[in-house]
Amino acid sequence: MVDPLLSFLSLLLLTAALAEATAVAAAAAKNVTMESATLSFSDLTLLGDSFLRNGSVGLTRDTGVPSSSAGSVLCTRAFAFRGPAGANGTASFAARFSFVIANQNAGSTGGDGLAFFISSDSATLGATGGYLGLFNSTAAAVPGKDARAIVAVEFDTMVNAEFSDPSDNHVGLDLGSPVSVDAVDLAASGIVLNSGNLTTAWIDYRSNDHLLEVSLSYSGVKPKRPVLSLAVDLSAYLKEAMYVGFSASTEGSTQQHTIKEWSFRTFGLPSATNATSNVSEQAVPGVNVTESGGGGAHKKRLGLAISVLGPVALAAAFLFFAWVSVKKLLLLTSRKEPIFPPELLKGPRKFSHKELSMATRGFHASRVIGRGAFGTVYKAAMPGAATTYAVKRSTQAHQSRSEFVAELSVIACLRHKNLVQLEGWCDEKGELLLVYEYMPNGSLDKALYGDPCTLSWPERHTVAAGIASVLAYLHQECEQRVIHRDIKTGNILLDGNLSPRLGDFGLARLMDHNKSPVSTLTAGTMGYLAPEYLQSGKATDQTDVFSYGVVVLEVCCGRRPIDKEEANGGGASKNVNLVDWVWRLHGEDRLIEAADPRLNGEFDREGMLRLLLVGLSCANPNCEERPAMRRVVQILNCEADPVPVPRKKPLLVFSSSASMKLQEMAFSCGDDVRGGYQVSKPASPRSEGADIER
Structure with a gap:
């Protein structure tokens, strides 16, 4: 009998092979280079306060007055603007992007705008305020005096007299300095940059004519007349390899800057003989890649035929393998024998479906004690016995079965005083059941955020030390390293003595100690996911350490990873990231103020500070700076000194050779990613949802 999983794998492999063959053949027929238009983390480098959310790029964060913010995003790959030795001139380029500049509070003066830039530096991040997060404040404010080669078109919403700005709503060309070589007031164009409207910009430079044009529109249709047209020779600033991106900044304001779409290409790159022109293109969020190239009528017809036949072949292959897989899956689920031979499960015993059904009163709603993404947990009292169990009931959905198999295979042989013990299992009547020892005090989440708090x-x-130990x-x-991947307060249970027990190993993975992690489907819960896990999809022991650090801060502060905070003056409430909030207090030498006020000061001050520093060190954005859990145990037992924690939270740079796509990420809730965190929709005033402030 063919395993359905093998059938699905065969389908995927064949589909991928056919798709690749079709793409290669079509590219050969058209004599072009095709690139993926899907946003991946390897395409972009995020600096400062920039973040990704729903396919858009945010450059600045929503700060309270008078805080400042600056961020940059640029393509990881450099673009060639000059040909080989002997070639004269530079490439022309064309950029099209849509952006939103919005003042967050009514009556705000706004500031300071954003800039599209081309830079010789791949780590372009400058000062806040009028420097737009692009230029260095220490450099002389004179065009061309910055050490870096920078060509920038600024969309400025503040008047900076020192830079000779014409108004608080202007577009200008900056060459190596925040002082524009030319700028134009947008009053006559009807465009207000900080209106909050989606605005589309076109920037075109023709090197042969030495002409730069900037056009703006609310409609997305390029207007006939540009708002800025300037005769300028950029050859002194365009080097052999340049990086393209955006930057923005605020200073004492709450303006936010978002890039919605972005496309860029260079063309007319001179060769040594000046006989051909090369085209280089790059795609970013929401933009389809333009194809450029030649080819005769015959090649076009061939490419058209392949583009038509390719999808037909894929559809036929999909239908065939889907039919085979469904047929085999039905045969598999209809068999009566268990999916795991009893001899392979030496620890947990097999329960019958009948006895578990009786113990839960037919899985009655009154016996439900918890619900998860892939199943429901029931309290089970065995008839005629004093033993009480917790039964996790999963459905027959494919992902539920995968979780069931993973949880059973991982936890069956684990033994630790701070683990929820697996007592047995059942696979009958189309249902998947795991039987655990019952935890009478429920989850840490309910104990910590209940009213009143009982801890x-x-x-x-004890909770922090116990989870560190496990x-x-x-x-x-362990013989094989176990990566939990979903450490959170909801998965930490409390026994009769309020000792912590780590449970829910549905997302856990086994890994040999000498093996490197591999990219998987990113999964977990918002607020607990390490930045590098979001970036690469590689779960490691250090991603677990990050989640543990967040839990420790929750235990100390009594606040959720993403918490509501009322704005001053009765304005709309905003969501605050717990790690950033505690780190800010640490930087202001007020760390002890992070302690949960519900403790009424009844705690050991030295112990509280030690535990807060442990939480921050484990939640360090740079995974290499996080301590190993064995070191954490020593720190909590006062056998080692805490890991030094910098006063200022380290900046995180998203740059990797990984190709994990945003579409491949799956979370237990929500769809926001910001500064390496995923954000969910709010469920309560103190929920884990909505935006987050970095």
């Missing part, structure tokens, strides 16, 4: 300071410290066991003491 004292000693109990909270993670050290999973990461470093």
Whole structure:
């Protein structure tokens, strides 16, 4: 019998092979180079406060007055603007992008705008305010005096007298300096940059004519007349390899800058003989790549035929393998024998469906004690016995079965005092059931955020120490390293003595100690995911350490990873990232103020500070700076000094050779990604949802 999983794998492999063959043949027929238009983290480098959300790029964060913010995003790959030795001149280029500049508070003066730039530096991040997060404040404010070669078109919403700005709504060309070589007031064009409207910009430079034009429109249709037309020779600033991107900044304001779409290409690159022209193109969020190239009528017809026959072949292959897979899957699910031979499961025992059904009163709603993404947990009291269990009931959906198999295979042989013990399992009547020991005090989440909170300071410290101990066991003491991937307060249970037990291993993975992690489907819960996990899809022990750090800060502060905070003056509330909030207090030497006020000061001050520093060190954006869990255990046992924590949270640079696509990421809730965090929709005033402030 052919396993359905093998059929699905065969389908995927064949589909991928046919798609690749079709794409290669079509590209050969058209004599072009094709590139993916899907946004991946390897395409972009994010600097400063920039972030990704729903396929858009945010450059600045929503700050409280008088805070400042600056961020940049640029293509990781450099563009060639000059030909080989002996070629004269530079390439022409064309950029099209849509952006939104919005003042967050009514009556705000706004500021300071954004800039599209071409730079010789791949780590372009400058000062805030009128420097637009692009230029260095230490450089002389004179065109051409910056050490870097920078060509920038600024969309400025503030008047900076020192830079000779014409108004608070202007477009200008900057060459190596925030002082524009030419700028134009947009009053006559009807465009207001900080109106909050989606605005589309076109920037075209023709090197042969030495002409730069900038056009703006609300409609998305390029107007006939540009708002800025300037005769300028950029050859002194366009080097052999340049990086293209955007930057923005604020200073004492709450303006936000977002790039919605972005396309860029160079053309007319001179060759040594000046006989041919090369085209280089790059795609970013929401933009289809333009194809350029030649080819005769015969090649065009061939490409058209392949483009038609390719999808037909893919559809036929899909239908055939889908039919085979469904047929085999039905045969598999209809069989009566268990999916795991009993001899392979030496620890947990097999329960019958009948006895579990009786123990849960037919899986009655009154026995539900928890719900998860792939199943429901019931309280089970065995008839005639004093034993109480917790039964996790999963459906027969493919992902649920995968989780069931993973959880059973991972946790069956694990033994630790701070693990929820697996007692048994059942696979009958089309249902997947896991049987655990019952935890009478529920989850840490309910205990910590219940009204009133039932956890004292000693109990909270015990929770932090216990979870650190079990993670050290999973990461470093098991025969195979276990990566949990979903550490959060909801998956930490409390036994009768309020001792912590780590549970829910549905997302866990086994890994040999000498093996490197591989990219997988990114999964987990918003607020607990490490930035590098979002970037590469590689779950490691260090991604677990990050999640543990967030849990520790929750235990100390009594605040969720993403928490509501009322704005001053009765304005709309905003969401604050817990790690950033605690780090800000640490930088202001007010770390002890992060302690949960519901403790009423009844805690050990030195112990609280030690635990807060442990949380920050584990939640460091740079994974290499996080301590191993064995070191954390030593710190909490006062056997080692805390890891030094910098006063200012380290900046995170998203740059990787990984090709994990945003579409491949799956979370337990929400779809926002910001500064390496995923954001969900709010469920309550103190929920884990909505935007986050970095």
